[in-house]
Amino acid sequence: MIWSKKFVTNVGPIDRQHQLLAALCDMYRVIVDLGMERELCALMLADLARDANAHFDVEDEMMPCRSRMTALHHHRADDDHVFRELRRYQARLAESEWSADDARDCLDMFERWLVDHMTHLDADIHSDVIAA
Ligand SMILES: [Fe+2]
């Protein structure tokens, strides 16, 4: 995905993680284009879920006190959305044929989520972390 200045939160560890999530998508796009096997699709879905989850944990840890409620509220809907979507792809992979287009569709979904996450939910995270 094309990186943009508008994604920058000015919180170093969070910006680095956002870039890593973007790079993970880029890496899997290259693999899909090379011809991805079914086993690698399962790995892709697991990687996306694991790294998104690790990212939420870091963000929650970085703003522990503004209030715990704020931190929990920050990601609740976001978690639900991206993990629900990833589970939907996992179910589809388990039940049926899985094409390169399905993998690209999944990566498109994840990138849309990431952009929305960075530009909306995380847009004010700098002040949240400073205030914590
Ligand atoms: Fe966030």
Ligand SMILES: [Fe+2]
């Ligand atoms: Fe984030």
